[in-house]
Amino acid sequence: MEMIKKQPGLAVLVAFIVGLFLGLVFLGWYVFPVQWTDAGPQHMAEADQARYIRTVADLYSFQGDQQKVQEALGGWGGDVAACKLAATSSDPAEVARLEAVASIVSGQPGCGAIMGGDTAVTSTEEESGGSSFGTLLLLGLLLLFLLAAIVFVINRRNSLAAGDSGRGGYDMPDSAPTGGEDGMITTPLARFQTTYSFGHDSFDDSFSIENANGDFLGECGVGISESIGTDSPKNVTALEVWLFDKNDIRTVTKVIMSDHAFFDEALKAKLAPKGEPVLARENETVVLETASLIINAEIRDMQYGTGTLPPQSYFEQITIELSAWAKEGDYAPPDIEGRVDELMNY
DSSP, X not given: OHXXXXXHHHHHHHHHHHHHIIIIIIIIIIISOOOOOSOOGGGSOHHHHHHHHHHHHHHHHHHOOHHHHHHHHXXXXXXXXXXXXXXXXXXXXXXXXXXXXXHHHHOSSHHHHHHHHOHHHHHHHHHHHHHHHHHHHHHHXXXXXXXXXXXXXXXXXXXXXXXXXXXXXXOXXXXXOOOOGXXXXXXXXXXXXXXXXXXXTTOEEEEEEEOTTOXXXXXXXXXXXXXXXXXXXTEEEEEEEEEEETTSSOEEEEEEEOHHHHTOHHHHHHHGGGSEEEEOOTTOEEEEEOSSEEEEEEEEEEEEOOSSSOTTOSEEXXXXXXXXXXXXXXXXXXXXXSOHHHHHXX
16 A cells, blocks of 8 residues: 555556456456357368368269359358369369369369469458457557556656655755844744654644735645554654645655664665655754745654664654745745855845
């Protein structure tokens, strides 16, 4: 379930491959294999087809019933097949019988005329074989197209996730506005406080950011990012703090990690795509910035859990206060060359 939530595109690809295998190989070939019924002589193996034509020719030599010959060999190129057998036979009597039935079916005297005038039949048969190959080729191309589309969706989602993590857009400031110089408003637009406690496995708080006129500016929130050990209750070792700005195309995310998680390289690498890692410390302020908003996420209080897991590896409780500021003026992206202070006028 965790993989489906994090990688839905990959889950679809795996489900498609498993379904294709079960449907085509297991069900189609073993449980409910295709069974041919009412097959015509043209579908026989070459050796069986030759025996069939020789039997018809032998019966005609005894009975002389042309109607039965037409019924047996007509409509599928039996005259051409009979002439091909006659060309490979060393028995003059058999050659005569085969040419006789071929002439009855085609209405032309002798195999010379038949083989010269019935090449269209052979071409039709070849076209039929080519049509089957073309159908298989088309199905193969459709399958490749579907797989390519799924891979594209997965790659696109991963690239968007990397963009949403807040690590590739521009540099983040060290702190949000805290002074009152040059008439800068020091009171935030909004302030929210949220507390995670051990056992709250569905913890995911979000808050709407509005200006004094009640206009919607964005959202911010805190949720569980990663846990270790047992699944219930979760031993939360990292939390996500995120900021969405209606004037920005990105959702900026930072990951507040326990002491154990922050210094565990494997776990840190696993969480890296989610956002910039931050070591959890009491009174630490985590800053998130978008085109028109800044969030101060201050860790007001935190306690680690104790138990059989490594020390300082999961949170027993952590309280985070989110303070939101709106930038003044045009909502241009922060300057990536270090002129953030000039742009913010603080």
